[in-house]
Amino acid sequence: MINTLLIGILAPLVLGPTLLLISPKLKNKLGWVAMLIPLISITSIVKVALSVYSHHAIKATTMGLEWIPNLGIDFSFLVDGVSLFFGLVVSVMGLLVVLYSKYYLHETVQDNGRFYCYLMLFMSAMLGTVFANNLIVLLVFWEFTGITSFLLIGFSHEKKESRTGALMAFVTTGLTGLLLLAGLILLTILFKTSDFSQIVSLIGENSLTTIFSPNQIPYLKAAMALILIGAFGKSAQFPFQYWLPNAMAAPTPVSAYLHSAAMVKLGIFLTVRMYPIFKTLSGWNETLLWVGFITMAIGGVFSFLSNDLKGILAYTTVSQLGFLIGFYGLGTLGLEHDFFQILNHVFYKGSLFMVAGIIIHSIGTKDIRKIGGLASVMPLTALTATIAGLSMAGIPGTMGFISKEIMVSKVLELVNVNGGGVYWIFPALLFISAMCLIATSLRFIYHCFYRKTQDGSLSVHKPKLVFQLPPFILSLGALFLGLFPESGGHILNQLNSGIHHVSPSHLAIFHGFNEPLLFGMSIIATGFILFAVAQSVNWRFTGIHKVLLFETHFLSMLNGIKLLGKQIGSKLNVDKQQNYLAIIISFFVISFWYIGFSTVTSNILPIFSLEYLETDTLHFVHLVAGSLLAISSICIIAARKTISKFIALSVTGFTVGFYFMLYKAPDLALTQMLIEAAALVLVLILFSKMPKTLKNQTDPIDYTSSGFKLIISIGFGAMMTSLILIATLPSSFKHMGKYFIDNTLSLAKGSNAVNTILVDFRGFDTMGEITVLVVATLGILGMLMNKKKSTGASDD
Amino acid sequence: MLLFSSIIIGIMFTVAIYLILENRLLPVLFGFGLLTHAANLAILTMSKNPVGKVAPIIKDGVSNYIDPLPQALILTAIVIGFGVTAFLVVLIYRIYTASGSTKISTIFNEETHI
Numbered sequence: 001m002i003n004t005l006l007i008g009i010l011a012p013l014v015l016g017p018t019l020l021l022i023s024p025k026l027k028n029k030l031g032w033v034a035m036l037i038p039l040i041s042i043t044s045i046v047k048v049a050l051s052v053y054s055h056h057a058i059k060a061t062t063m064g065l066e067w068i069p070n071l072g073i074d075f076s077f078l079v080d081g082v083s084l085f086f087g088l089v090v091s092v093m094g095l096l097v098v099l100y101s102k103y104y105l106h107e108t109v110q111d112n113g114r115f116y117c118y119l120m121l122f123m124s125a126m127l128g129t130v131f132a133n134n135l136i137v138l139l140v141f142w143e144f145t146g147i148t149s150f151l152l153i154g155f156s157h158e159k160k161e162s163r164t165g166a167l168m169a170f171v172t173t174g175l176t177g178l179l180l181l182a183g184l185i186l187l188t189i190l191f192k193t194s195d196f197s198q199i200v201s202l203i204g205e206n207s208l209t210t211i212f213s214p215n216q217i218p219y220l221k222a223a224m225a226l227i228l229i230g231a232f233g234k235s236a237q238f239p240f241q242y243w244l245p246n247a248m249a250a251p252t253p254v255s256a257y258l259h260s261a262a263m264v265k266l267g268i269f270l271t272v273r274m275y276p277i278f279k280t281l282s283g284w285n286e287t288l289l290w291v292g293f294i295t296m297a298i299g300g301v302f303s304f305l306s307n308d309l310k311g312i313l314a315y316t317t318v319s320q321l322g323f324l325i326g327f328y329g330l331g332t333l334g335l336e337h338d339f340f341q342i343l344n345h346v347f348y349k350g351s352l353f354m355v356a357g358i359i360i361h362s363i364g365t366k367d368i369r370k371i372g373g374l375a376s377v378m379p380l381t382a383l384t385a386t387i388a389g390l391s392m393a394g395i396p397g398t399m400g401f402i403s404k405e406i407m408v409s410k411v412l413e414l415v416n417v418n419g420g421g422v423y424w425i426f427p428a429l430l431f432i433s434a435m436c437l438i439a440t441s442l443r444f445i446y447h448c449f450y451r452k453t454q455d456g457s458l459s460v461h462k463p464k465l466v467f468q469l470p471p472f473i474l475s476l477g478a479l480f481l482g483l484f485p486e487s488g489g490h491i492l493n494q495l496n497s498g499i500h501h502v503s504p505s506h507l508a509i510f511h512g513f514n515e516p517l518l519f520g521m522s523i524i525a526t527g528f529i530l531f532a533v534a535q536s537v538n539w540r541f542t543g544i545h546k547v548l549l550f551e552t553h554f555l556s557m558l559n560g561i562k563l564l565g566k567q568i569g570s571k572l573n574v575d576k577q578q579n580y581l582a583i584i585i586s587f588f589v590i591s592f593w594y595i596g597f598s599t600v601t602s603n604i605l606p607i608f609s610l611e612y613l614e615t616d617t618l619h620f621v622h623l624v625a626g627s628l629l630a631i632s633s634i635c636i637i638a639a640r641k642t643i644s645k646f647i648a649l650s651v652t653g654f655t656v657g658f659y660f661m662l663y664k665a666p667d668l669a670l671t672q673m674l675i676e677a678a679a680l681v682l683v684l685i686l687f688s689k690m691p692k693t694l695k696n697q698t699d700p701i702d703y704t705s706s707g708f709k710l711i712i713s714i715g716f717g718a719m720m721t722s723l724i725l726i727a728t729l730p731s732s733f734k735h736m737g738k739y740f741i742d743n744t745l746s747l748a749k750g751s752n753a754v755n756t757i758l759v760d761f762r763g764f765d766t767m768g769e770i771t772v773l774v775v776a777t778l779g780i781l782g783m784l785m786n787k788k789k790s791t792g793a794s795d796d
Numbered sequence: 797m798l799l800f801s802s803i804i805i806g807i808m809f810t811v812a813i814y815l816i817l818e819n820r821l822l823p824v825l826f827g828f829g830l831l832t833h834a835a836n837l838a839i840l841t842m843s844k845n846p847v848g849k850v851a852p853i854i855k856d857g858v859s860n861y862i863d864p865l866p867q868a869l870i871l872t873a874i875v876i877g878f879g880v881t882a883f884l885v886v887l888i889y890r891i892y893t894a895s896g897s898t899k900i901s902t903i904f905n906e907e908t909h910i
Binding site: 576577578581582585607608615616617618619622623626629630633634636637642645646649652653656659660662663664665666667668671672675678679682683686689690709710712713714716717718720721723724725727728735736737740741744745751752753754757758762765766769772773776777779780783784786 | 797798799800801802803804805806807808809810811812813814815816817818819820822823825826829830833834836837838840841842843844845846847848849850851852853854855861862863864865866867868870871872874875876877878879880881882883885886887888889890892898900901
């Protein structure tokens with residue numbers, strides 16, 4: 001089974017890039033080929049689903065391959081109700097979006113190969129995330145969705161708003177993704193496994209407080225907070241809601257996919273996934289409730305105030321995502337029919353985004369104030385938008401109505417269970433958001449399709465029928481499940497993943513006259529009144545104040561980071577290379593002495609004892625050579641003229657050759673002499689090219705800066721001396737050389753062990769060395785040839 | 797000899813770092829050269845005291861060879877050090893012909909002002 005699942009997940013990843021290759025040949029027909037890929041995924045997932053389906057329930061199954069056994073990380077996947085539901089939503093939506101894109105891209109986008117390629121990569125990342133069992137695997141795919149969504153949102157990269165939107169989405173979801181990583185690692189440490197199903201079976205029906213000791217609970221809470229931030233960032237929850245409307249700069253098929261079915265649903269997915277782990281931890285439900293309901297209200301109000309067709313939809317998405325997060329915050333109450341809620345959003349929002357795309361494609365504007373009377377041009381789309389819009393509003397007969405009614409009854413139950421008080425705020429927030437959504441939906445439907453245009457000057461490009469088909473299919477789904485909720489509810493209930501009610505309540509359009517119905521009806525009534533009032537003042541109040549738009553804060557924060565970096569940089573003298581270098585070296589030296597002082601003193605002081613020094617024989621010739629080295633190096637500093645400095649350096653170099661001789665290294669001595677001579681010639685050539693003044697140039701001595709440099713340098717020198725002494729302590733290491741001495745004759749047929757090491761035992765190192773020399777030569781050649789060119793140009 | 801060598805190498809490192817922190821390119825070049833020498837010698841000390849040892853060229857009846865591995869490493873390092881020196885020499889020459897100065901502060905300030 002694992003192979004089938006892997007085909008389903010990885011087929012888009014592997015086949016997506018091949019679309020790039022065949023796109024020049026197929027041009028517009030590429031869409032048909034691209035549709036095959038989601039079909040492969042759907043088929044595989046259905047096949048996997050059927051294999052784990054028995055007795056009217058999905059049996060949760062893990063499957064996987066070994067990946068990093070040392071860390072206990074397997075490339076494992078979990079097939080259960082949750083992953084199958086999300087996997088099917090992602091792949092089926094993917095299919096519809098590709099079909100839709102084929103017509104949407106028809107004229108607007110040239111390189112459609114790239115588009116489909118990104119789309120397929122994104123789909124693969126999504127499928128990987130929802131099926132992942134290992135938390136690390138989940139995170140890898142999670143971040144991959146972030147990267148691919150960045151590519152998709154920024155697809156029209158020549159537009160500034162696309163780049164800003166893509167950056168905003170990427171930075172927000174990327175940063176929160178990092179926090180998610182921290183949270184998942186914390187979870188892995190606490191449970192001593194990164195395998196999700198193992199963690200869940202470890203917990204079983206126990207409360208977390210019985211498994212962990214009280215002093216571990218704060219860590220659990222930290223993990224929970226980090227994971228929730230990851231989920232909230234991805235699902236655009238307050239205060240991260242700003243990225244979603246800006247990501248609308250993407251081509252509409254991308255918006256329809258990312259913001260209805262895919263990317264933003266990941267946060268919801270993560271919440272469902274983590275539910276069995278954290279359900280018993282205090283703070284889980286409360287956080288979800290508050291964040292969800294606040295987001296829902298903000299999204300509702302902002303959508304009511306927007307004028308941009310896609311902006312309206314974006315904020316309604318934010319609102320609906322808050323609705324879903326808040327729904328899970330209801331605790332056990334929110335686990336009934338949760339998939340029904342998610343599917344509701346997929347249906348109507350995917351459909352509405354596609355409708356918006358058709359409108360934009362046909363008339364080229366997305367300002368709702370300039371659109372009107374489109375029903376006569378595109379009746380099918382008008383019908384689609386009406387169904388989907390009414391579903392968004394939650395009018396009886398649509399899926400949205402059922403969804404809202406479930407929510408209302410659950411929230412009222414929550415208030416009753418907790419005895420009212422502050423809990424009344426949740427129905428209130430729900431009321432506000434639902435009311436605004438109704439007014440917005442009515443505006444969307446009425447303004448786009450049914451009202452008369454003011455000037456009638458809209459030039460409309462009539463869309464093809466197939467283009468209008470995908471949103472229509474989705475809206476039919478919303479209508480069907482609205483009229484026959486029990487049939488859909490029945491299927492969804494079989495995706496039970498162990499966290500849901502065993503016998504969920506019956507879904508129906510009409511439950512009799514009760515509190516939720518009255519509440520729902522009053523929402524609808526006020527929604528209509530709100531629409532009528534707004535209509536009477538011609539929506540003059542729309543537009544959102546800048547301060548309320550978090551993206552301005554976000555952008556100024558980004559700028560602030562840049563400024564801060566600049567400030568720190570100028571404080572650290574990054575622009576003055578020499579000071580900067582001094583800072584780096586002194587930091588290095590100070591940290592060495594700060595950390596290593598005790599090690600150095602305890603290890604080196606015994607060396608100065610007499611018995612050690614007696615074994616450390618020192619001949620007169622050593623003394624002479626060493627002193628010459630020291631004196632000539634000091635002369636490099638002491639000499640005033642540059643040329644004298646260089647001569648002192650040369651003396652040092654030749655003395656080093658002599659010193660090699662003392663260490664019984666004839667090969668080194670020979671090489672050193674040769675190289676030193678070559679270097680001498682080279683630098684003298686350099687001098688001959690420079691004017692005399694430069695060679696003899698002396699700088700006025702600045703005693704403060706010299707003193708400072710001297711302190712750093714002496715610290716560094718003392719550090720090196722100590723390191724050498726520590727490294728050569730009698731106890732420190734065994735000689736490696738014995739192997740080479742013993743084997744040089746037998747294995748390498750050479751008596752000089754140094755030579756055999758170079759050309760035989762470590763031949764590849766020598767290859768590397770030669771490569772370095774070649775690279776250096778190429779660099780030198782490049783610089784010299786470049787010089788010729790530039791002087792030639794200046795001669796002209 | 798070990799203690800003595802380590803102190804001498806320490807002095808060489810001191811001078812090298814001092815030169816690298818200078819404001820002119822030529823002393824920096826010399827500093828790099830000296831740093832190479834000092835580093836090579838530091839590796840060489842890993843073969844411990846050479847007194848009474850013989851060069852690692854196999855002969856019958858001899859067993860007190862010095863460790864050949866540091867020597868092999870240094871042989872590579874010398875050559876690469878030369879490559880770096882040659883590269884730096886040409887780089888300095890190019891910087892000098894391009895900007896007419898070998899003062900680091902002048903060169904970089906000019907570039908940032910452009």
